[in-house]
Amino acid sequence: MIRFDNVSKTFRRAPVLDGIHLEIGLGERLALIGSNGAGKTTLIRCLLGEYTHDGTVTIEGRSPRADRTAVLGAIGFVPQLPPPLKMPVGQLIGFAAGLCGTAPGRMLDLAERLGLDTGPIMDRQFVRLSGGMKQKLLIAIALGREARVLVMDEPAANLDPEARKIFFELLAERAESATMLISSHRLNEVSALVNRVVELDMGKVVLDDRVADDVSLTGMLACRICVKRFEPALAKALGSWNFNDLGGGLEWQGTVAGPDRLRFLGMTSRYVALISDISMTETQD
């Protein structure tokens, strides 16, 4: 599906990518990890045909640079930093839908599914939306078309737990028909979403590993947490995960999306001294 063949890129004589060889098949969900400057963004830009480079990059045998329109028509991209677009939301949707040959309504429906009420913001400048709203809109644009490759740079970073749950569901719907490339600084942010991990360091692939694919993208965990005493900060954090207080802030119950379990545990680890009992049970698949 995607093939990087000896891809190298230098900026002012400094090598950023150094002879990358990668083959990514259909249905693979690949985490691209590495520290700042490892070459993740550069690799993605080469994949999108935005950078010139040595070596070849092909998607289904075609070059994203030479066959831009055809290749990019099959790629949905969510950048790490939302672009500072001054155009209104309605125009952005219209522009993207027009280029991708899809109905704007499909993108709007997805945005609504992610919890973004698009009606009131259609005339608002994209740059004036909150971080979460921008992220939801970019995800809706990327997924609201016939994309066979999804390239996402920290896609869930600005989403609330409910939106993340729906986002995982949307990814699950594409799991069989699309190849996903998810970039992140940290593996724990994306580990539950992927079945392969590629780590870059100094422009080279230093790790290429399959990971256990047992976490269902649509699975849910029923959680129960008991704490020794009421702690406002913990109560606020659990409230943001839509947990219910079963009594005086000492017992909490709620559900966590399967791929979000590590993130949830990361949050609870900050209050580990307060927790007297915790349980997580898979409820559906």
Added chain:
Amino acid sequence: MKQLWLTAKLDIVESLRARWFLIYTLVFGGIVALLFLFGLTESRVLGFIGLSRLLVTYIQLTMAILPIFVLITTVRSVAGDREAGVFEYLLSLPVGLGAWFWGKIVGRYIVIFLPVFAAMVGAVLIALVRDIEVPWGMFGYYTALLAAIAACFLGLGMLVSTLARSTDMAQGAAFLVWLTLLLFLDLILLGVMIQGQVAPEVAVGIALANPLQVFRTAALALFDPQLIVLGPSAFVILDTFGAKGYMVYALAYPTLIGAVSATLGYFLFRRGDLP
């Protein structure tokens, strides 16, 4: 073609929302309003009165303002978008590079030419209401001249914005281009000719290569066909081109510069890194 028009529409809508466009429109509309207000249609120069006089003054003022406006706003837009990271996202969408680049040019051209043209149309409408005779030939040729000079500086602006990697560099380079052309209007040419450092033909040749001077001379030629105000230079110009020939040259040459610059910019744009 659909991609090109989508890109052009994007640029037009974004420009219409920008503050520079408001100022740009107010400047050109304001010039016409002020010229009427101060009774320029009643005054006389070289025997010209009425709307001709106003158009002559308007075109001279436009020559000073339009190029720098077009250069600065164009290079800011393109280099600014690249610097802000807009290209990374928008160029990840399935739009051809040709459609993107030329779509931006088409959109920007419409945006920069319309206010200037609207101001001229406004002047004509006011003249019709006031029962002032409208010199339609002059109006048509001046409109074409403005279209040519707008195309020229838009092409140069796109070339500069493709070459520059930051907004600051792009603005500096655009200002330098404008200043160079401005200096070669009179100051440097007069200086070297007085000092006798170059042959008069060379100086006239340089002037004819300067799109600003070409525009200026063509504007003069319309109410001074013998180019008396230019002195001996007029003989070189009229002997080389003839009066009609020069009018055609004044339209074709700046348009060609704009087209060649834009095409060069396009090839550089598609050859290098996009964001």
